[in-house]
Amino acid sequence: MPADLSADSVLSLILEQQIIESAEPVSVTTDLFALGLDSMAMMQLLLHIEDRFGIAIAPGEMTRDRFATAAALAEFLAGKQT
Amino acid sequence: MSPHDEYEVTVVGGGSAGVAAALAASRQGARTLLIERQQLLGGMGTNAMVHTFCGLFHPDVSQGPQWLNPGIPTELGTALMQRGGMEEPDLMGRVYVLRHRPADLASLTAELCAAEPHLTVLTGAEVTALSPGWTITLNDRLIHSRAVIDTTGDALLARLLGHSHWDLATSARLYRPAYVWSFQGLSAILDEPLRLHVAALIVRAVKAGALPAAALGTTLRASPTRGEVFVSTDLEAGGDHWDPLDLDQRLHLESEGRALAQAVWDFLRSSHPSFTTITPPVLPVHAGIRESARWRGDYVLSADDLIRSRRFEDEAALAGWPLEMRETARGPRFRYFDQPEPAGIPASCLRARSLPGMFFAGRCLSCDHEALASVRVMGTCLATGQAAGQMAAAFRP
Ligand SMILES: Cc1cc2nc3c(=O)[nH]c(=O)nc-3n(C[C@H](O)[C@H](O)[C@H](O)COP(=O)(O)OP(=O)(O)OC[C@H]3O[C@@H](n4cnc5c(N)ncnc54)[C@H](O)[C@@H]3O)c2cc1C
Numbered sequence: 001m002p003a004d005l006s007a008d009s010v011l012s013l014i015l016e017q018q019i020i021e022s023a024e025p026v027s028v029t030t031d032l033f034a035l036g037l038d039s040m041a042m043m044q045l046l047l048h049i050e051d052r053f054g055i056a057i058a059p060g061e062m063t064r065d066r067f068a069t070a071a072a073l074a075e076f077l078a079g080k081q082t
Numbered sequence: 083m084s085p086h087d088e089y090e091v092t093v094v095g096g097g098s099a100g101v102a103a104a105l106a107a108s109r110q111g112a113r114t115l116l117i118e119r120q121q122l123l124g125g126m127g128t129n130a131m132v133h134t135f136c137g138l139f140h141p142d143v144s145q146g147p148q149w150l151n152p153g154i155p156t157e158l159g160t161a162l163m164q165r166g167g168m169e170e171p172d173l174m175g176r177v178y179v180l181r182h183r184p185a186d187l188a189s190l191t192a193e194l195c196a197a198e199p200h201l202t203v204l205t206g207a208e209v210t211a212l213s214p215g216w217t218i219t220l221n222d223r224l225i226h227s228r229a230v231i232d233t234t235g236d237a238l239l240a241r242l243l244g245h246s247h248w249d250l251a252t253s254a255r256l257y258r259p260a261y262v263w264s265f266q267g268l269s270a271i272l273d274e275p276l277r278l279h280v281a282a283l284i285v286r287a288v289k290a291g292a293l294p295a296a297a298l299g300t301t302l303r304a305s306p307t308r309g310e311v312f313v314s315t316d317l318e319a320g321g322d323h324w325d326p327l328d329l330d331q332r333l334h335l336e337s338e339g340r341a342l343a344q345a346v347w348d349f350l351r352s353s354h355p356s357f358t359t360i361t362p363p364v365l366p367v368h369a370g371i372r373e374s375a376r377w378r379g380d381y382v383l384s385a386d387d388l389i390r391s392r393r394f395e396d397e398a399a400l401a402g403w404p405l406e407m408r409e410t411a412r413g414p415r416f417r418y419f420d421q422p423e424p425a426g427i428p429a430s431c432l433r434a435r436s437l438p439g440m441f442f443a444g445r446c447l448s449c450d451h452e453a454l455a456s457v458r459v460m461g462t463c464l465a466t467g468q469a470a471g472q473m474a475a476a477f478r479p
Binding site: 018021034036038039040041042043044046047050056057058059060061062063064067 | 175274275277278279280281282283284285286289298299300301302316412413415416
């Protein structure tokens with residue numbers, strides 16, 4: 001059963017899986033790239049999204065905007081789920 | 083050559099630290115020998131195809147790029163920029179880095195060494211034994227030297243002396259090794275969208291079983307030459323059992339790296355139109371080892387010293403690179419200094435009181451595992467090497 005898909009659940013996945021780490025608090029609107037989201041961390045993120053939410057992301061769908069914040073990513077993923 | 087050659091300073095290991103040490107010692111007038119087991123100088127920055135100098139610039143980037151350590155780090159950095167046709171270093175988030183071509187580092191270090199009248203360079207020669215005093219055994223001869231500098235990266239001379247002067251982190255914590263290779267002929271600019279696209283392609287291929295899971299540690303970076311790309315894959319290397327000093331594990335790492343390079347190359351070429359034109363992989367001489375044995379000197383530099391930008395009276399060099407921890411092959415964890423101010427590296431990290439005339443620098447200087455995450459970068463190795471070279475040249479028994 002895929003997990004509930006909200007901005008908060010995407011953010012907790014990112015933090016739980018240590019996709020990024022930050023000394024300052026991270027919110028659903030924090031710029032993830034500014035916190036060090038790079039292509040290697042992105043690969044881990046894609047794997048965990050697939051595991052937790054059951055959503056596979058196609059290479060052509062990879063844009064900076066869709067991954068810039070937990071909120072943007074949740075919205076994109078929710079759109080794919082339906 | 084006579085079977086017993088005499089030198090005032092002998093430097094073992096011709097990487098960033100060793101080249102800087104040999105240049106610094108010989109420029110003080112000391113009759114200096116530099117011994118390197120490979121044929122090219124430059125260490126990891128040449129033979130493992132590490133292609134970016136970190137730690138060359140002041141951590142406060144708000145003033146633009148400011149050289150952090152005067153002397154050889156600034157001289158070599160400036161010369162590398164000229165060879166690479168670079169006007170400025172790259173600002174990567176909160177730090178400046180200098181990209182270079184491994185072949186440029188090899189030729190530049192050789193030229194700088196050849197220009198020093200007091201310096202002899204012996205490449206293709208491996209140190210195999212050491213006795214106090216100091217007598218060094220090479221493949222085919224003995225060397226006597228007043229002072230010796232260990233810049234092997236592996237604290238080889240400490241290990242040759244016995245058990246009491248070196249440390250090695252536990253296998254699970256050791257920073258992971260990586261395999262770096264390159265190709266030319268990419269027909270697009272390697273920008274962020276392309277990098278993200280390739281990341282997603284690799285994930286899909288791993289999921290489909292078309293690439294091994296180890297491919298997930300891969301990063302692509304553009305060289306200073308248009309169309310040339312460095313591919314770097316961090317490897318778990320046996321995880322909890324990794325031992326960088328074990329021959330069999332090193333052999334296994336090399337073959338895993340080569341196989342992975344071939345697989346990733348095949349995959350890229352057939353999976354994206356911008357990669358159909360790429361040339362076959364150019365392989366490194368050997369895999370990149372981030373961490374092995376370190377010396378235990380009079381002072382052990384700690385992560386706390388760095389984070390708090392601590393300064394010392396007997397300061398030998400400055401560190402400015404954040405702690406870049408790579409205990410897994412899933413990407414680095416950065417810890418920045420509390421303030422954008424450099425930290426000092428004391429001379430007591432480059433020598434041991436009980437071993438007069440012995441000095442060490444580079445990634446085998448005396449520091450703890452966390453501090454190594456910062457001071458192992460090549461810009462800092464140039465600075466600690468330079469300091470050790472000056473100390474060794476001034477040493478009198
Ligand atoms: C995959 C990887 C990526 C990295 N990325 C970066 C980066 O982006 N930027 C950065 O600044 N740093 C980076 N580093 C770190 C940096 O490359 C090394 O820490 C640095 O090169 C250490 O310099 P060194 O002179 O102490 O040792 P090395 O560069 O390891 O040189 C040691 C030399 O000693 C020689 N030697 C060893 N034993 C003997 C012997 N018995 N006889 C004769 N010669 C011997 C070796 O052949 C070698 O040439 C990276 C390292 C790795 C592995």
